[in-house]
Amino acid sequence: MSEKQDIKSYNLIELKEQMDSLGEKGFRAKQIYQWLHKEKVTSFEEMTNLSKSLRTKLKEIYEIRSVRPVDVLISKVDGTRKYLFEIKGGSIIESVLMRYHHGNSVCISTQSGCRMGCRFCASTLNGLERNLTASELLSQIYAIEQDIGEKVSNVVLMGSGEPLDNFDNVVKFIQMISDENGANLSQRNITLSTCGIVPKIKELAEKHFQITLALSLHASDNETRKSLMPIAYKYSIDEILNACREYFGETGRRITFEYSLVAGQNDSVEEAECLADLVRGINCHVNLIPVNPIKERNFTQSDKKAVEQFKSRLEKNKINATIRREMGRDINGACGQLRNEAMKGRKEETDV
Ligand code: SAH
Numbered sequence: 200m201s202e203k204q205d206i207k208s209y210n211l212i213e214l215k216e217q218m219d220s221l222g223e224k225g226f227r228a229k230q231i232y233q234w235l236h237k238e239k240v241t242s243f244e245e246m247t248n249l250s251k252s253l254r255t256k257l258k259e260i261y262e263i264r265s266v267r268p269v270d271v272l273i274s275k276v277d278g279t280r281k282y283l284f285e286i287k288g289g290s291i292i293e294s295v296l297m298r299y300h301h302g303n304s305v306c307i308s309t310q311s312g313c314r315m316g317c318r319f320c321a322s323t324l325n326g327l328e329r330n331l332t333a334s335e336l337l338s339q340i341y342a343i344e345q346d347i348g349e350k351v352s353n354v355v356l357m358g359s360g361e362p363l364d365n366f367d368n369v370v371k372f373i374q375m376i377s378d379e380n381g382a383n384l385s386q387r388n389i390t391l392s393t394c395g396i397v398p399k400i401k402e403l404a405e406k407h408f409q410i411t412l413a414l415s416l417h418a419s420d421n422e423t424r425k426s427l428m429p430i431a432y433k434y435s436i437d438e439i440l441n442a443c444r445e446y447f448g449e450t451g452r453r454i455t456f457e458y459s460l461v462a463g464q465n466d467s468v469e470e471a472e473c474l475a476d477l478v479r480g481i482n483c484h485v486n487l488i489p490v491n492p493i494k495e496r497n498f499t500q501s502d503k504k505a506v507e508q509f510k511s512r513l514e515k516n517k518i519n520a521t522i523r524r525e526m527g528r529d530i531n532g533a534c535g536q537l538r539n540e541a542m543k544g545r546k547e548e549t550d551v
Pocket residue numbers: 315317319320321356357358359360361362392393394395413414415457459488489490491492493533534
């Protein structure tokens with residue numbers, strides 16, 4: 200028997216085509232879409248406005264793909280929750296819920312693993328396993344909403360993986376999560392973070408989504424950037440900044456530059472000055488992240504004073520800058536670290 204199709208990854212147009220091919224009326228697509236993405240049902244039986252025979256037919260052809268919660272760590276400091284989900288095939292992915300007074304913000308993974316190789320990042324240590332489907336991207340949010348019994352208001356694509364390396368599924372996710380027949384989340388409340396795959400940034404700009412683009416810059420010159428991020432061998436900072444200008448031109452959305460501060464490597468005031476020179480004239484905001492050291496690599500976090508000095512030097516140059524607030528300090532593994540440990544634990548279990 201051929202594998203069942205992933206019905207939750209179809210947008211409304213595709214679902215209409217599916218219904219067409221089954222000889223069903225077009226309006227069924229909207230009903231099914233709403234069941235999956237508004238009511239967030241997990242079985243065809245729950246779709247009670249469809250005939251029994253249609254439900255049976257759907258069940259034969261399609262699966263409702265989801266993510267299975269296997270663990271959740273809850274911070275005693277601020278209520279941040281780190282979720283480990285199992286996906287089809289048995290891999291584990293990580294998502295994080297941060298609770299702010301303005302709402303619930305969820306950080307989702309876009310790939311299982313990552314192939315970008317950033318030196319300070321735990322998600323990339325074992326390479327890329329696979330891309331997540333649109334259904335798996337959506338399900339991370341749906342599962343968290345179900346767990347807390349509240350709506351998610353903000354989504355950041357900043358978990359494991361490079362979103363622009365899973366372009367088609369991520370684009371579909373953005374379109375589907377903001378569809379009024381589904382979760383109806385405002386695109387303005389979505390942030391996509393990328394290591395800077397230039398042609399894909401341009402392609403994204405042409406979609407004219409109202410999402411925020413966050414660019415992981417982490418250095419103010421190409422040589423330093425190469426020492427931290429292999430992608431810098433492919434695209435220069437100039438090319439990246441031009442793509443960001445284009446993104447702003449097409450969407451009118453202010454760019455966020457992310458800059459992880461690594462002691463002695465990219466955190467001097469001279470580098471802050473260079474960074475200010477680079478981004479001057481771009482409608483942007485710089486988000487400073489003291490690097491979160493991972494045990495597999497030898498990086499040290501910049502001290503508080505260096506972080507403050509870096510920030511004030513940017514501000515002196517009239518560049519907007521903030522220091523990322525550390526959430527869930529007591530459960531705070533760096534991105535991907537929890538997943539790696541869970542996967543390792545599983546491997547050891549199967550090895551014995
Ligand atoms: N692939 C995307 C999303 C990655 S995670 C990207 O590169 O932007 C989101 C941000 O966290 C990125 O800026 C990434 O470089 C940064 N990051 C990853 N590991 C980190 C660590 N250990 N300490 C500080 N920042 C880290």
